[in-house]
Amino acid sequence: MRITTLTASFSFLLTLAACSSGSLPTADISVGPTTAPAAAAPETFENRQNAAYVFEPLVGAPQEVGTQLSQRLASTAEQRGVKILPPTLGEPTHKIKGYLSAVxxxxxxxxxxxxxxxxxxxxxxxxxRGEALGDQSSDPWSGVTSQTVADIASDTIDQIKQWQTRNPQP
Known part of the structure; x- marks a missing residue:
């Protein structure tokens, strides 16, 4: 029940945070003020196994696409056991910065x-890095469908999970 409540709260906060504007199209998928970063621990397999991530503002996507993607990333991460935190809830071990373009x-x-x-x-x-195909449209961002967003979120979380659990060879 607590996880469901946290996920619902997180999704709501992500949606609110995506309402930003600027000179470049951005979708803020962070949720609240960030805190000063802690001293970085050396990157180890153990750090990755116990990773908790915070998404930084998304660069390049319009608000609507960013909002849809942030919601889908949160739900997909929860389903696959990847821990994503809002910046005000705990200490993340990693930040994720995203860039999107559509043509x-x-x-x-x-x-x-x-x-x-x-x-x-x-x-x-x-x-x-990845690519996803949407519908044909005169405005590329209008061609981004819910399936396109789902494909991006699924691939992104799968790759995070693979990296997180990959044990480097000694």
């Missing part, structure tokens, strides 16, 4: 996404 490619809307997993002191430790 018409003749077959539909191609969404390119990149996620950087960062230590609290902003050192990149892993990068996720």
């Amino acid at each position: 018409n490619n003749g077959a539909g809307t191609l969404v390119n996404y990149t996620w950087d997993i960062l230590t609290p002191d902003n050192q990149r430790v892993f990068r996720i």
